Amino acid sequence: MPENRKNLLAAGPLSAVRALESCTAGELALLTEDYAFRSRLATACKEIAERAYGQNDRTALAEVHELLAHVYDRDFTGVDITDVDHERQPLLRDVAAILEQAMLGHELSRIDEETVTGHPRSGPEYVRWLKDLVNAHPAGWHPLYHEHIAQRGTREDLRLLLAQETNLDPRFDDILASMQMGRTGGEKMEIAANYWDEMGNGDTGLVHTSLFARTLDAIGADRAFIRDSFMLEAGISGNLSACLGLARRHYYKAVGYFGVTEYLAPRRFRCVVDTWRKLGLHEAGITYHDLHIGVDAGHASGWFKNVVAPLVDGDARIGRDIALGAMIRLNTSQDYLDELLRRMRDRSPVAVGAEA
Structure with missing residues (x-):
């Protein structure tokens, strides 16, 4: 060579x-x-x-x-x-x-500077401001989940969606492990508690990466299907997750990025769980998402209270970087959900009939 x-x-x-x-x-x-x-x-x-x-x-x-x-x-x-x-x-x-x-x-x-500046300087007020920012963004209540999946989702829709979710879910535990490096006190303990939940709280049968793998098996999303259906937009989101999660200098952006991830998961996963059961799919396959509806709600609350708020209280300048990370997550999530929704609609019988 x-x-x-x-x-x-x-x-x-x-x-x-x-x-x-x-x-x-x-x-x-x-x-x-x-x-x-x-x-x-x-x-x-x-x-x-x-x-x-x-x-x-x-x-x-x-x-x-x-x-x-x-x-x-x-x-x-x-x-x-x-x-x-x-x-x-x-x-x-x-x-x-x-x-x-x-x-x-x-x-x-892609981020308007006015969106991430002028934020409150106290931790609790900043958290409320950040949640409002997330909820106001188009990705906060995306129609892929709250209209298409919830109202007319099919088995193939769920299969395609879950293939894209391999961009982060199988690595999230390792990202959390990486983010703990160099942190101290309650901030580190919160990330550690989140990580321990990902580890099934010590029960190997409940490790979240294993549960997610079972979901893929149950829906028939094997490696070949994931390879052939994986979208560029999902890959971009996954690469950003890795970049921010692994790099020390991007830590504050990662706090915002993954805070949004935890905050949005319960509302999105509820749509997936309800549709999964409505379709009568194997119950064992939905354990991962069903578990995260409650777990991630707690994670988001703890993340905002014990990581985000203390960081901003300690140095208000950090608030801009956290907001930048949140916006990166929201924008790229919207990108791949928009493209995924387009693909689902293009192949749906309803869409074909409407076009005819």
């Missing part, structure tokens, strides 16, 4: 990054020390990011997010003993830093 590294980027950065998987430890060391190669890799990443976000090239956007997904898959995957000497992180972080800057720059450019 190192002998051919001048040609490694011929097919683009995604191909080059994938090729790192087959490099030996020695080849990776040579690539890491080759700053001319790393410069070319960085340039290739900047070029594709510019096409994606500067020129609205959807093919380039998909490649940007495949690259980021590859990096995050490495971050969330346990290491095999045969891989312990293979150091890919310097190269992967080069890639991620450039693409994350483009991704976050785009998302931040």
Whole structure:
């Protein structure tokens, strides 16, 4: 591989990054020390990011997010003993830093500065202000859940929705584990309590990632279906979740981002649970969502009271970053729910009949 590294980027950065998987430890060391190669890799990443976000090239956007997904898959995957000497992180972080800057720059450019400034400076008042911000956003009560799924959702609608939800749900416990690093006191304890709930409070049969896997099995959303039906918009949301959850400097944005996630889950999951039961699907498959209606309501309350409010009380400047994270979550959630609703309506018999 190192002998051919001048040609490694011929097919683009995604191909080059994938090729790192087959490099030996020695080849990776040579690539890491080759700053001319790393410069070319960085340039290739900047070029594709510019096409994606500067020129609205959807093919380039998909490649940007495949690259980021590859990096995050490495971050969330346990290491095999045969891989312990293979150091890919310097190269992967080069890639991620450039693409994350483009991704976050785009998302931040969508937010009106007046939306995230002028907020209350006391914690309890800020929490009320933030909840109002969430409820006023189109994603707060999205018609995909509260009209389509609730009133006319089908088994295939639920299957398609759950395939998109793999962008976060299987990783949420690890994100919470990461967010605890460097935090102290009640703030850390709240995140830890949330994490322990995700761990089934010590009962391996109730670990939430396992429950979610059972839901996918029950609805027939296997790996092939998820791969074939997974939308770019869902992937973008998942990459943002990973980016904010793993990076220390984005911690305050992550507080807002995942606070919104917890706050909206109960109202959304209620629609899923009611439709699941109305369709007579296997009861064991809905345990995950049924459990989260109550659990996430408690998580949201605790998150706002013990994480958000104390942070703003401690330094009111943090309020802007929390609000930015909340808006990023709301905007990208709306993006993929809008696209998902369009797909559901396009294939629904009611929509076809209406068009005829």
